[in-house]
Amino acid sequence: MKIQCEKQSLSEAIAGVSKAVTQRSNVAALEGILFTAEGNSLTLTGYDLEMGITTRIDAKIKDEGSVVLNAKLVGDMVRRLPSEIVEIECGETLYTTIKGGITEYNITGIPAKEYPELPAAAMPARNGEERSGGVEQAISIDGPLLKEMIDTTIYAVSQDDKKPANTGEKFALELDKLTLVALDGFRLAICERPVKAGREVSLVIPAKTLSEVSKLIGDSEEAVVISASKRYVVFSLKGYIIISRLLDEAFLDYKRTINPDHVTRVEVEVKSFIESIERASLIITERLKNPLRVTFDKQLTVRCQTELGKVMDSLPCKFTGEMMEVGFNNRYLLDALRYSGCDKVAIELTGPLAPVKVLPVEGNDFIFLVMPVRFKND
Numbered sequence: 001m002k003i004q005c006e007k008q009s010l011s012e013a014i015a016g017v018s019k020a021v022t023q024r025s026n027v028a029a030l031e032g033i034l035f036t037a038e039g040n041s042l043t044l045t046g047y048d049l050e051m052g053i054t055t056r057i058d059a060k061i062k063d064e065g066s067v068v069l070n071a072k073l074v075g076d077m078v079r080r081l082p083s084e085i086v087e088i089e090c091g092e093t094l095y096t097t098i099k100g101g102i103t104e105y106n107i108t109g110i111p112a113k114e115y116p117e118l119p120a121a122a123m124p125a126r127n128g129e130e131r132s133g134g135v136e137q138a139i140s141i142d143g144p145l146l147k148e149m150i151d152t153t154i155y156a157v158s159q160d161d162k163k164p165a166n167t168g169e170k171f172a173l174e175l176d177k178l179t180l181v182a183l184d185g186f187r188l189a190i191c192e193r194p195v196k197a198g199r200e201v202s203l204v205i206p207a208k209t210l211s212e213v214s215k216l217i218g219d220s221e222e223a224v225v226i227s228a229s230k231r232y233v234v235f236s237l238k239g240y241i242i243i244s245r246l247l248d249e250a251f252l253d254y255k256r257t258i259n260p261d262h263v264t265r266v267e268v269e270v271k272s273f274i275e276s277i278e279r280a281s282l283i284i285t286e287r288l289k290n291p292l293r294v295t296f297d298k299q300l301t302v303r304c305q306t307e308l309g310k311v312m313d314s315l316p317c318k319f320t321g322e323m324m325e326v327g328f329n330n331r332y333l334l335d336a337l338r339y340s341g342c343d344k345v346a347i348e349l350t351g352p353l354a355p356v357k358v359l360p361v362e363g364n365d366f367i368f369l370v371m372p373v374r375f376k377n378d
Helices: 007-020 071-080 143-156 207-217 270-283 330-338
Strands: 002-006 032-038 041-047 051-058 060-063 065-070 085-090 095-100 103-108 139-142 168-173 177-183 187-194 201-206 223-228 232-237 240-245 264-269 292-296 299-306 309-316 318-321 324-328 344-349 356-360 366-370
Touching: 002 007, 002 051, 007 032, 007 041, 007 051, 007 071, 007 085, 007 207, 007 240, 032 060, 032 071, 051 207, 065 071, 071 095, 071 103, 139 143, 143 168, 143 177, 143 187, 143 207, 143 223, 143 366, 168 207, 187 330, 201 207, 201 223, 201 240, 207 232, 207 240, 264 270, 264 309, 270 292, 270 299, 270 309, 270 330, 270 344, 292 330, 324 330, 330 366
Parallel strands: none
Antiparallel strands: 002 060, 002 085, 032 041, 032 065, 041 051, 051 240, 085 095, 095 103, 139 223, 168 177, 168 201, 177 187, 187 366, 223 232, 232 240, 264 318, 264 344, 292 299, 292 324, 299 309, 344 356, 356 366
């Protein structure tokens, strides 16, 4: 293999596909990127057996071929080259030269045949051709819209793999709307937006995959093309293809957890409520944990007491219903407020131990549920 390409495009491609590279593995190839030179382009692939990212950049191909190079090493080398043009040459012994200007690196590659193949059944068909493996027709979603929905909900994904489905998000596409749902047993985040779709899709996608999709979308206004088989989902955006295994465990019937009624409702300024909680949280530590006592009345009152001391704060609100005092994990309540993206939210309660709803004051763009904490003396 012998190629020449622009340093910037190569460096960006390496950084992009490296998100799917295993940092530590007993299989050396999984710590690397597969470089494939063919035709007039260079294809880079990262794959950790759960998620794969591939992209293609323009290159002058003097000799076609392929090799696996350590992702971190080749990324650092290319980034530090003084020239804007990079030359990569690899012979039959896999001894690889990476050159830019007067700087030249030499590293040993890994045979491409040792790199795991991406699942062909998950790849979307091209030019109208049919592909076996049950791949569904691709759908197109507005990129900024998808990013906003991911960023709004992903905070509620479980970090505990005892329930694998909770480490992902429910991706539910209906003919006129898209819904993303995340939960971890203590909180629930639902984001819903109107879209136009020709069919319905229901998937559970790993949070890591959605996080990388959001990062790759960035500030782009481009649409994201999504296709899926029974086991995989494929996102195509900005010249990248992200392939991910789906989570096939049953996802909670989240609709049953949402009570449409409420006894108490308040509307409160998000910034003021966050600042009040942060003040009360100063006496909460990893060792000294205690719930916040929030009283919902004609004004909101926030109290907390630990061995470090006690605090009371209050702020105005718009109140209807019955006075109620509820205990909260301070971090869970803060997350719901921060990720709302609103200046003002509505909070609805049905009882001191029932899930608390955090909603937009108008519309139904999102619903967050936060489980209350039982006070020790209750």
